[in-house]
Amino acid sequence: MPFSPCDEIALRTKFSPVAALPYLMLQAVLLTAVFLYSIWRAFLKHIPSANAPPLVDLTEKEIFTDPQKAYRRALADHGPIIAVRRKGRLEYIVDESLTASVLTTDGDFSFEGGTTTILNLHYFLAIFPSWVSDLEDTVQNGINARLENVVEQIFPIFVKRTEDIMHRHQGQPIDMFEHAHASIAEAMTVLILGERYVNETNIALVTAVAAEIATLTGIYQNTSIFARSMPVLWRIFTWFRVMMYSVSYRFLGHLGPVVWRELRGKTWRPDPTIQKEDEWDNGNVTLLAYLACKHADPDTGEVTVLSAVKVIVILLGIVFASVHQSASVVVWVVFKLATSSEYLDSIRQEMKEYVDPETGNISPSCTYRALKGANHLDAFIREVMRTKGDTLMPCRSTTHDMLLADYAIPRGSLLLPLATLSNESVDYHGMDAHIFRPERWSGQNAKPAVMTSPSYLPFGLGRWACPGRFLAVMEIKMMVWSIIARATPILRDGMYEVIDPLNTIAVPPKGELTLKPQRAE
Numbered sequence: 018m019p020f021s022p023c024d025e026i027a028l029r030t031k032f033s034p035v036a037a038l039p040y041l042m043l044q045a046v047l048l049t050a051v052f053l054y055s056i057w058r059a060f061l062k063h064i065p066s067a068n069a070p071p072l073v074d075l076t077e078k079e080i081f082t083d084p085q086k087a088y089r090r091a092l093a094d095h096g097p098i099i100a101v102r103r104k105g106r107l108e109y110i111v112d113e114s115l116t117a118s119v120l121t122t123d124g125d126f127s128f129e130g131g132t133t134t135i136l137n138l139h140y141f142l143a144i145f146p147s148w149v150s151d152l153e154d155t156v157q158n159g160i161n162a163r164l165e166n167v168v169e170q171i172f173p174i175f176v177k178r179t180e181d182i183m184h185r186h187q188g189q190p191i192d193m194f195e196h197a198h199a200s201i202a203e204a205m206t207v208l209i210l211g212e213r214y215v216n217e218t219n220i221a222l223v224t225a226v227a228a229e230i231a232t233l234t235g236i237y238q239n240t241s242i243f244a245r246s247m248p249v250l251w252r253i254f255t256w257f258r259v260m261m262y263s264v265s266y267r268f269l270g271h272l273g274p275v276v277w278r279e280l281r282g283k284t285w286r287p288d289p290t291i292q293k294e295d296e297w298d299n300g301n302v303t304l305l306a307y308l309a310c311k312h313a314d315p316d317t318g319e320v321t322v323l324s325a326v327k328v329i330v331i332l333l334g335i336v337f338a339s340v341h342q343s344a345s346v347v348v349w350v351v352f353k354l355a356t357s358s359e360y361l362d363s364i365r366q367e368m369k370e371y372v373d374p375e376t377g378n379i380s381p382s383c384t385y386r387a388l389k390g391a392n393h394l395d396a397f398i399r400e401v402m403r404t405k406g407d408t409l410m411p412c413r414s415t416t417h418d419m420l421l422a423d424y425a426i427p428r429g430s431l432l433l434p435l436a437t438l439s440n441e442s443v444d445y446h447g448m449d450a451h452i453f454r455p456e457r458w459s460g461q462n463a464k465p466a467v468m469t470s471p472s473y474l475p476f477g478l479g480r481w482a483c484p485g486r487f488l489a490v491m492e493i494k495m496m497v498w499s500i501i502a503r504a505t506p507i508l509r510d511g512m513y514e515v516i517d518p519l520n521t522i523a524v525p526p527k528g529e530l531t532l533k534p535q536r537a538e
């Protein structure tokens with residue numbers, strides 16, 4: 018039965034904060050226990066050793082206003098690994114000579130431990146140790162394995178939303194980040210829950226929860242005085258606010274019952290490929306269905322209460338991983354396109370091959386093939402991602418006490434490569450490494466935007482490189498095509514401002530963007 022807005026209002030009125038009080042209090046007690054435990058562990062850790070890496074004292078201003086310069090200089094002066102205090106933590110920063118081994122030697126350096134700690138999400142891992150592997154499995158099997166279907170299913174969302182925004186704004190400035198965020202949130206709502214649950218309330222909830230978990234991971238920590246001056250207090254305060262209010266009350270309070278009813282209200286066959294034959298959501302298996310099949314009891318087909326909670330936590334992780342960063346990178350790409358108009362013609366030209374001259378539309382059935390073959394756009398995206406100025410990312414934590422470049426590093430330490438040194442390395446990319454030149458990815462050197470390597474780190478490296486990158490790049494292409502088929506992106510004064518140079522991946526640049534309809538050119 019389709020889910021109507023009336024169901025939603027009923028759900029909303031049924032949810033009572035008073036009735037949920039014991040549940041919220043239990044959560045508060047659990048979270049407090051986990052916090053106290055982590056503070057106790059932090060006290061026990063990091064007893065300075067005689068051959069510890071040099072501790073470099075960078076000022077807050079240096080770190081937050083020009084991190085590339087500050088960390089580059091510190092590494093150049095003190096060697097391949099340095100220790101720096103930032104936001105209440107001691108971090109070890111490595112240069113490009115150690116980057117590949119830190120990111121790919123999984124036995125010594127843990128992706129799960131490092132990434133969840135730096136993103137303030139390690140409490141999830143403490144409660145669900147397989148959380149990160151479950152996320153990867155869901156993306157690989159629920160999305161990548163049927164990427165062609167996925168693209169055909171969601172492309173119309175990008176087209177429709179772009180038409181709507183152009184119609185509403187009539188040549189006036191648009192908020193590109195909000196537009197990309199809402200479009201990607203709608204696409205993910207379709208992929209997670211299915212077409213039947215797509216309505217403005219659910220999309221708004223997915224958008225809000227993606228933004229809130231992103232806040233929890235510290236994306237605005239660099240630009241908030243409170244977060245910078247009292248990082249530990251900020252982390253505790255933000256955790257409680259996001260988990261108690263945004264996630265528990267708003268997201269789970271409204272969407273939780275829907276997901277719960279789906280998971281627990283029917284029986285599931287353990288093999289999702291069998292479920293596919295049931296034409297779930299017009300033949301597209303949703304991520305919810307995939308996870309339900311995977312976690313159902315093989316004998317009874319039921320999803321137990323514990324498994325249902327686990328599925329919800331995995332879905333929260335997918336929402337977080339899939340919406341915010343992709344939306345942010347869309348802004349980088351569109352802004353760069355607006356300021357490098359010399360590339361627009363070739364990018365438009367390769368799109369036109371697939372546009373029906375009568376209707377002006379791309380046939381959904383060849384969208385995937387068309388987007389995959391859009392080499393000029395792909396090279397442009399790769400170059401934007403390489404040069405947008407990523408700094409401290411990705412992250413790993415040491416799994417045991419060790420010697421690295423002859424320095425002693427204690428177990429559980431955070432290690433971060435200065436990604437700029439790899440992405441813009443002269444050794445890897447030549448003397449013009451710092452120059453934006455998409456053509457470097459054409460011809461003999463052709464490498465797709467999704468291909469990771471020690472010289473290209475925007476999606477990480479090794480066993481844990483982002484599994485969502487195939488979808489992410491497709492979404493960026495869908496967004497760009499939906500725009501340039503109708504309009505030319507123009508930035509006021511041809512300029513944009515980088516808001517947070519320490520977090521270019523999740524904080525988009527700021528600028529006044531208008532979409533000038535093509536016919537008016």
Ligand code: HEM
Pocket residue numbers: 120128132149150152153154156160335338339340342343346410411412474475476477478479480481482483484485486488489490522
């Ligand atoms: C442009 C958008 C995106 C960027 C820049 C990005 C970047 C990254 C990076 C840097 C990592 C860590 C890799 C490492 O440490 O080696 C990562 C991990 C991850 N990403 Fe993405 N990502 C994007 C989009 C997505 C999307 C759309 C999804 C899901 C559909 C996704 C799912 C994940 C997951 C589940 C992980 C955890 C690693 C794993 O399970 O193997 N990401 N991403």
